[in-house]
Amino acid sequence: MRMHLPSGVFYQTYKQDQALWPTTFVKLRMWGLLVFLFVIFPQIASPYWLSLANLIGYTILSAMGVQLLIGYTGQVTLGHAAFIAAGAYTCAVLVLQYHIPYPLAFLAAMIVAGLWSMLFGLPSARVKGFYLIMTTMAAQFITVDFIITQYVSRIGERGHSFSLPPGTLSIGPWVIQSDRDIYYLMIILVTLSVLAMTNLARTRIGRAWMAIRDHDIAAEALGINIVAYKLLAFFMAGVFGGMAGAFWIASLFAVSPEHFTWSWSLWLVGVILIGGLGSN
Incomplete structure (x- = not known):
C-alpha cells in the first residue's frame, strides 16, 4: 500500500x-527576534556592541534605497551617498541654524532628499545602463564635493563641519544622547522601514517597478507609465536615503562631507548584491 505524505507548506x-509570517514557527521566530532586539540586547550589550549595532542599522537604512532602485526597479545607481548626505545636512541645518524640532527636521530631510534624488532620476526617462551610471555618479560629486563642501558646510560660518554635541537632538521629552538612545531610534526606524519596503513591493506600485525591471518595453505595452514609476522609484529611494542621513547625525559629534564619500555608495551596492537583489 502506497502512502502519500504532504511535503512542505x-x-x-x-x-x-x-502573509508576511505564514507559519506558526516563523511567527514565533520573528517575535523572539523582536523581543531580543528591543528588550534583551540593549540591556546586556556594552557600548562597543551598541555602536556596532547602530552602524549595522545605518547600513541597512542606507541600503534600502539602493535595493529599491536596483533590486526592484532595475535602475543602476552609484551615487546614493549623495542623497544620504542631502538628508543629513538638511536635518542638521534645520536643527542647528533654524532650531526646528528634530522630528520635523527629520521629515523635511526625507522630502528634500527624495526630491533631490528625483531630479537626478530624470535622465532615466531617456537613458539606461552606463549612461545612467554616469548620471548617478554626477549626483555624488555635484552634491557632496561641490554644493555641500563649498556652500552648505559654510552656513552660519561653521567652517567645514556642523558640530552636534550629545543632547542636541530630541524627540519630545526624549533626549537622544547615548548609544542606547541611538540604538532604540535605529531599531524602530529599521523595523518600520523593512515593513514599509515589504508592503510597498506587494502593492500595484511595487508590481509596476518589478515589471519595469524585468522588461520595460513589455511593461509600457501593458499600459505602465514607466517614466512616472521610475521617477517615483528615485523619489522613494531618496526618501530612504534622507531617513538614513537624518538618523546618522545622531551618532556623529560633527557632520562633515567625509562621512558621505563615493566609496560608501559603492559599498551599498555591494551590500545588496551580497544580500540578494530584490529580496527583503
Whole structure:
C-alpha cells in the first residue's frame, strides 16, 4: 500500500500565500527576534556592541534605497551617498541654524532628499545602463564635493563641519544622547522601514517597478507609465536615503562631507548584491 505524505507548506488562500509570517514557527521566530532586539540586547550589550549595532542599522537604512532602485526597479545607481548626505545636512541645518524640532527636521530631510534624488532620476526617462551610471555618479560629486563642501558646510560660518554635541537632538521629552538612545531610534526606524519596503513591493506600485525591471518595453505595452514609476522609484529611494542621513547625525559629534564619500555608495551596492537583489 502506497502512502502519500504532504511535503512542505501548502496554501489554500491568497491571504495565506501573501502573509508576511505564514507559519506558526516563523511567527514565533520573528517575535523572539523582536523581543531580543528591543528588550534583551540593549540591556546586556556594552557600548562597543551598541555602536556596532547602530552602524549595522545605518547600513541597512542606507541600503534600502539602493535595493529599491536596483533590486526592484532595475535602475543602476552609484551615487546614493549623495542623497544620504542631502538628508543629513538638511536635518542638521534645520536643527542647528533654524532650531526646528528634530522630528520635523527629520521629515523635511526625507522630502528634500527624495526630491533631490528625483531630479537626478530624470535622465532615466531617456537613458539606461552606463549612461545612467554616469548620471548617478554626477549626483555624488555635484552634491557632496561641490554644493555641500563649498556652500552648505559654510552656513552660519561653521567652517567645514556642523558640530552636534550629545543632547542636541530630541524627540519630545526624549533626549537622544547615548548609544542606547541611538540604538532604540535605529531599531524602530529599521523595523518600520523593512515593513514599509515589504508592503510597498506587494502593492500595484511595487508590481509596476518589478515589471519595469524585468522588461520595460513589455511593461509600457501593458499600459505602465514607466517614466512616472521610475521617477517615483528615485523619489522613494531618496526618501530612504534622507531617513538614513537624518538618523546618522545622531551618532556623529560633527557632520562633515567625509562621512558621505563615493566609496560608501559603492559599498551599498555591494551590500545588496551580497544580500540578494530584490529580496527583503
